[in-house]
Amino acid sequence: MDGLRFELFVIALVAAVAPLLAEWPTRFRMPIVAVEMLLGILIGPHLLGLASPDGLVGMLGELGLTFLLFMVGLEINLGEMRGRPLSLAVGGWFLSFGIAMVCMFVVHAIGLIKAPPLMAAVALTTTALGILVPILRDEGTLDTEFGKLLVPAAAMGEFGPLVVISLLLIPTHSTVLHSLFIVGFVIVALMAAFLAVHVRSSKLIQAFAHTMQSSGQLPVRIAIMLQALLVALAAKFALNVVFGAFAAGMVAGLATRGEGGAMLRHKLDAVGYGFLIPIFFIVEGMRFDVSALWGSPLVPVQVIALLGLLVFVRGAPVFLYGRLLPQADRLPFAFYTATGLPLIVIVTEIGVSSGLMANDRAAVLLSAGMISVFLFPMLAERARMRARGGSS
Template sequence: MSVVDSGFFLIPLLAVLAPILGRMLGRWVRIPIVVFELVLGIVFGPSILGLIEPSELFSQLSNLGLAMLFFMAGSEINFGAIAGRPIRRASLGWLISLAAGVAAGFLLQPGEAAVVIGVALCSTALGTLMPILRDAKELGTPFGQAVTAVGAVGEFGPLVAISLFLGARNLELSTLVLAAFILVAGGSIWLAMRAPHGRLHRFVNATLHTSGQVAVRIVFLILGALVVLSIWMDLDMLLGAFTAGIVWQLIMRNANHEDREAVESKVEAVAFGFLVPVFFIYTGVTFDLDALVSDWRVMVMVPILLVLLLIVRGLPSTLALPVGSSRKDRMAMLLLGSTGLPIIVAVTAIGVDEGLISSGMASALVGAGMLSVLLFPLIGMSLHGDREVVTSPAYDPLVPPR
């Protein structure tokens, strides 16, 4: 049996096992499903059992899953709710995080590697936090809006930094190209806001339960168009994916509530039932466990980087909190703002491919990101006072869609 053939069976098998294990262990402690997906990928990958090997096919599916994760993050943001003070303070906090992250990077590995480390440390996993806030019914609260603002800036800001500082062009040309992309993206968002969508919504409604499935096809058209545009402009593809989610959200904002929920459930099924699990499992498959465990200095870096996430990203995130927030809410924001993984995976992959950081440093950063997803949301939401929150970082397939 070839590598691809075994992957066709084993990756779906692991995708099913992950939520089952999460539900079983959830009786004692709630562990995000993504942690099981990553660990299962490591166990079945070359690092341990060697039953799944990296392949071009699953690499491309993984990239599509990562793009879909950022699409979903963009589509979840309610910009009207976070406009004003939350987004301004979150943006200020992120700029402080970026400066502190690069400074910390220079202490760890001077040179261009410091930029890779700094961008990784200043990220926040909005795709991890949104379902947690939604399940806890916190999205509409001042605290939830502050966390959403921090997460939005913590995903969009690093994508801009990657495009500016980690591309092949000089900074001036990268800035011009990024400005051109922003103009095109802004035009797309303007059209999504202004253009009448009544006929489109009726067409979508008419195909909800047919083989046409126009809504899902339009999602992939918008996603593909903006991802290809960002790649063509030599920007990070996730910038296009995130923007595509915003555009789709605006297109569907005035649709009938029942139709919108039906469409969202279908898109979530494609994203969280197929593509996103492939991304996280394949990330585990390609995780360089040997580089992490073979050198004690690399292993020591994991807790150091975990603490740096709290200092570099967590502390500045508290600036976005509403006035008069309690000490527990500040601690909760510090932890939630420090939760990061997808951007860390993306930026370390770029760093290794470009020869800017070692495989060991990449593994240590991803390991710290995995621990942040495992620990920080659970502790943070407990401090905030919600005891019933489901701490899945992106989804829980055993919970019916909203």
């Protein structure tokens, strides 16, 4: 028990130090999530050994992941995603998936990356929306025209791979039965969304509001209950819990849209970004085995090749946007959408647990995903600054 208390203290210390390090030095500023993961690697069992991502610590990390996807769903404004931005995002993801399948069959055939082509292609088409949203918020980019095009594209980088994972990569039921489970879950989520919209327009939300200033905090508790409910239903329907957390966030977002829900959003921000979400990124860093980067002479080449493929696969759709996306924003757009990690973790876990992917292959994919989180948002921000004549 004393060891657990010490580990929790170390994680809390890292979470408190990370925002300070993210602000300094300004010339080489990294996203706070990248700092949290780097510090997680440092304190993890593969380096200093001050904490282990098992037991209660691992459980807190999983709660952090579900709350992260919940907060991402909360941020998405479906009203702003309708029309051209959404259709471009959907078409762009299918283009990315087609290119990824061709690329992975080729690199698999020549022996450069020995991973199941479908799994690797799904990993290449992911976008870490949960990582990008806090970065874009901190940069003030989320509500710009660039952000309004980027968020739907990144959201499809979560939705598309989740559907493929649920239908093709989780062999718990037949495809037909699994499809029925997905339909059933979607029906439940739509019913919850319908109720959320009507609650927003009723006097019920006002009746709950007075508890926000007391120890009751009823709206916060209801939001967390909704998240737990849809996560449990997703697991019951043999879907990934990420599905449930994301859907819960979108439903809560419908209920709290507008000024009336501002206080609730601030409180959920405090719970998520002040507590659970940093633990997820720190724990993910702790799980990363840095020795995988030099386990074989071919590994650095494979990681570099995967990083290039991430940018190529997720960057190809920028040409669909035409005049909506200025020339100067296309490279940053490609870097942002190529940032992926949480779903890469899920894909590799499924591959390893099912025996379809060897541990060393999974480590290569994870290495590329980890480096993309460290590198691509910084490159995107610097590219946008240079394009606008800012200092680099």
